[in-house]
Amino acid sequence: PKPTPKLTLVVAVAKNGVIGRDGDLPWRLSSDMKRFKAATMGKPVLMGRKTWESLPKKPLAGRQNLVLTRDATFVAQDAWVYTDLDAMVAAGRAMALEAGVDEVCVIGGAQLYNALLSRADRIVLTEVDLAPEGDAHLKFDLSTWREVSREEVPRGEKDDAAFTVRVLER
Numbered sequence: 001p002k003p004t005p006k007l008t009l010v011v012a013v014a015k016n017g018v019i020g021r022d023g024d025l026p027w028r029l030s031s032d033m034k035r036f037k038a039a040t041m042g043k044p045v046l047m048g049r050k051t052w053e054s055l056p057k058k059p060l061a062g063r064q065n066l067v068l069t070r071d072a073t074f075v076a077q078d079a080w081v082y083t084d085l086d087a088m089v090a091a092g093r094a095m096a097l098e099a100g101v102d103e104v105c106v107i108g109g110a111q112l113y114n115a116l117l118s119r120a121d122r123i124v125l126t127e128v129d130l131a132p133e134g135d136a137h138l139k140f141d142l143s144t145w146r147e148v149s150r151e152e153v154p155r156g157e158k159d160d161a162a163f164t165v166r167v168l169e170r
């Protein structure tokens with residue numbers, strides 16, 4: 001039998017724990033967006049309704065988009081809508097198996113990350129070298145996680161800051 005697809009959080013966080021402001025990202029990091037695309041391509045992506053609304057282009061192309069809301073009447077064009085977190089995770093895993101990919105990616109926002117950290121297998125963590133004002137924060141205790149890779153990325157032309165990409169596993 002095939003192994004259960006992993007649950008991976010893909011998240012960019014500032015030094016002060018901020019991940020969002022006014023329904024958007026508090027920074028522009030073109031180089032990290034490219035990495036995000038590569039890391040999630042072909043995989044089911046799980047997100048909260050506010051993150052769905054924040055996407056400039058909906059759905060994220062080449063990925064099955066799953067959206068969580070408490071509004072049973074919510075319609076998201078070309079995405080799957082769930083009102084139950086467990087049902088969404090189970091559906092994401094089933095889609096990953098079906099697609100032959102080894103992970104499901106949680107792509108935000110703060111509510112989704114904080115709700116799913118306890119069941120995550122892996123975190124792709126972009127640590128942004130900024131400390132902006134914000135209204136969405138991570139409440140992560142990463143002390144029980146081990147770093148499996150780390151890459152320092154210098155600030156590119158279309159980036160607001162340098163950043164470090166760390167992959168963490170249990």
Ligand code: NDP
Nearest residue numbers: 012020023024025048049050051069070108109110111112
């Ligand atoms: P989320 O994107 O996590 O969405 C929250 C919504 O999800 C809730 O309002 C609700 O939708 C639904 N929801 C949450 N939990 C449940 C549940 N248990 N059952 C059913 N529905 C649920 O919102 P946040 O405000 O936490 O985060 C958005 C912010 O994060 C934005 O600023 C965004 O730009 C940022 N962001 C940052 C990322 C990064 O890596 N830096 C990545 C992604 C987003 P409803 O209200 O419809 O009922």
